[in-house]
Amino acid sequence: MAPAGKAFFDLPVEEKEKYANDHAAGKIAGYGSKLANNASGQLEWEDYYFHLLWPEQRRDMTTWPKHPQEYIEVTDAYGREIRKLVTKILATLSSDLGVEEERLERVLGGENLEMQLKINYYPRCPQPELALGVEAHTDISALTFLLHNMVPGLQLFYEGKWVTAKCIPGALIVHIGDQVEILSNGKFTSGLHRGLVNKEKVRISWAVFCDPPKDALIGPMKEVVDESNPPLFPAKTFKEHTDHKLFKKAQAQAEAQAAKKLDQST
Ligand SMILES: O=C(O)CCC(=O)C(=O)O
Numbered sequence: 001m002a003p004a005g006k007a008f009f010d011l012p013v014e015e016k017e018k019y020a021n022d023h024a025a026g027k028i029a030g031y032g033s034k035l036a037n038n039a040s041g042q043l044e045w046e047d048y049y050f051h052l053l054w055p056e057q058r059r060d061m062t063t064w065p066k067h068p069q070e071y072i073e074v075t076d077a078y079g080r081e082i083r084k085l086v087t088k089i090l091a092t093l094s095s096d097l098g099v100e101e102e103r104l105e106r107v108l109g110g111e112n113l114e115m116q117l118k119i120n121y122y123p124r125c126p127q128p129e130l131a132l133g134v135e136a137h138t139d140i141s142a143l144t145f146l147l148h149n150m151v152p153g154l155q156l157f158y159e160g161k162w163v164t165a166k167c168i169p170g171a172l173i174v175h176i177g178d179q180v181e182i183l184s185n186g187k188f189t190s191g192l193h194r195g196l197v198n199k200e201k202v203r204i205s206w207a208v209f210c211d212p213p214k215d216a217l218i219g220p221m222k223e224v225v226d227e228s229n230p231p232l233f234p235a236k237t238f239k240e241h242t243d244h245k246l247f248k249k250a251q252a253q254a255e256a257q258a259a260k261k262l263d264q265s266t
Contacts, residue, residue, distance in 0.1 A: 001074045001075055001077075001078040001147075001206065002147065002149060002204070002206065003068075004068050004070050004071040004074050004075065005049070005071070005075075005119045005204065005206060006149070006204055007067070007068040007071075008049060008065045008067060008068065008071065008119075009047060009049075009119075009121045009204070011067060015067065016031050016047075017031070019031040019049070019063070019065060020032065021050065028050060029050055029051045029052065029060065029063035030049070030050065030051070030063055031047070031048070031049050032047070032048050032049075032050065033046075033047045033048075034046050034047075034048070036253075037253070038132065038135040038253060042130065042131060042132050042135065043130060043131040043132070044131070044132055044133070044134065044135055045122065045123065045125060045131045045132070045133060045197055046120050046121060046122050046123075046133045046134065046195070046197075047120075047121040047123070048118055048119060048120050048121060049065065049117075049118070049119040049121075050116065050117070050118045050119075051063045051064055051116070051117055052114065052115075052116055052117075053075070053079040053082075053115040053116060053117045053208060054079055054083055054113070054114060054115035055111065055112060055113075055114065058114075075117065079115060079117070079208070082115065082145050082208050082210075083115065085145070085172075086105070086113065086115070086143060086210050087105060089143060089174065090104040090105040090108070090142075090143070091104075091105070093180065093184070093188065096187075097184055097187060097221070097223070097224055098223065098224075099221065099223045099224075103221065103223075104142075104180070104183060107183060107212075107216070107218070107221065108142050108179065108183075108210075108211075108212040108216065108218075109212045109213045109216050112213045113142075113210065113211070113212060113213075114210070114211045114212070114213060115208050115209065115210050115211070116208070116209045116211065117206065117207070117208055118206075118207045118209065119204065119205070119206050119207075120133060120134065120195060120203075120204065120205045120206075120207065121202065121203075121204050122153065122195065122196075122197045122198065122202065122203040122204070122205075123197070123202060124197075124198065124199065124200065124201065124202055125197035125198065125199060126199065127199075128196065128197045128198060128199050131197050132194060132195065132196060132197065133153060133194075133195035133196060133197045133203065134194055134195035135194055136157065136192055136193070136194040137192070137193070137194070138177065138178055138181075138190040138191065138192055138193075139175055139177035139178065139190065139209060140177060140178050140179070140209075140211070140238075140241060140242050140245055141175075141177035141178070141179060141209035141210055141211050142177050142179035142180050142183075142210050142211060142212060143174060143175065143176065143177055143180065143210040144174070144175040144177055144207055144208065144209050144210065145172055145173070145174055145207070145208040145210070146172070146173040146174075146175065146205055146206065146207050146208075147172060147173075147205065147206040148167070148173075148203065148204065148205040148206070149202075149203065149204040149205070150167045150169065151167075151198055151201045151202070151203040151204075152164050152165070152167055152196075152198075153195050153196040153197065153198060153203045153205075154173065154193060154194075154195055154196075154205065155193060155194050155195075155196060156191055156192070156193045157191070157192040157193065162194070164196075175190075175191055175193065176188045176189060176190055176191060177190050177209070177210075178190045178241065178245075179211070179212060179218050179238070179241075181233075182218050182219060182220060182233045182241075183218060183219075183220065183221050183224075184220070184221070184224055185220035185221070185224045185225055185229060185231060185232055185233070186232045186233075187224065211238060212238045213238065214237065214238050214239040214242075215237050215238070215239065216237060216238050217235050217236070217237050218235065218236060218237070218238060218241065219231065219233060219234065219235025219236070220232065220233055220235075
């Protein structure tokens, strides 16, 4: 799957632009570029490709790259394997929480659970200290599965400092996302992480976000709350959670821009 994803980004810009997304028009699937100042004033710099991977019957194959030829076949096969792994991991997490094995998967939508693929392409950056590929965030998903091209850059915030994830060939990195943190009432934590750019090498990562359907109501499960463990999170639909997080991000960016302008004018 990795060579197929990389081959897409090696295409000339005009070819990639044929798949361009258009957020203003509500078309979020496809190829996009990000070059923007984040809330901390750092530049976010990446190209990406985003499309729905699962459930099969809801996929719009016109949004998947047609080049290279094998992209659809290998990405589909990868998605099927990840979907099986989702069931296994959610069962293990459910057991750890002392609830029936199917519980987390059911509340996350069961057959309707969604998987979105985002391929992140971080170009070589001449001044990596001034830029970030992806700014620090926790994932809104339930789980995220990450593969990368063995160029270091993923960092996790652990015990008060940023730690670079080891590059282990063939290893799949799994993040707990916000939805599992909420359902478990904070027993599992959604990890803060970011993606760095590299001076010498292009970095590519493949993230599969495993999400509940938009209208799924997600709050701490009744089995994990009691008088001594009151709910730490309000129940919200997945859409409400996503909108709230995007709104807060936009607000932080606007405040940072306003502060920067004020700085420049004084
Ligand atoms: O590139 C990475 O390793 C992390 C990507 C990421 O966190 C994201 O796409 O949300």
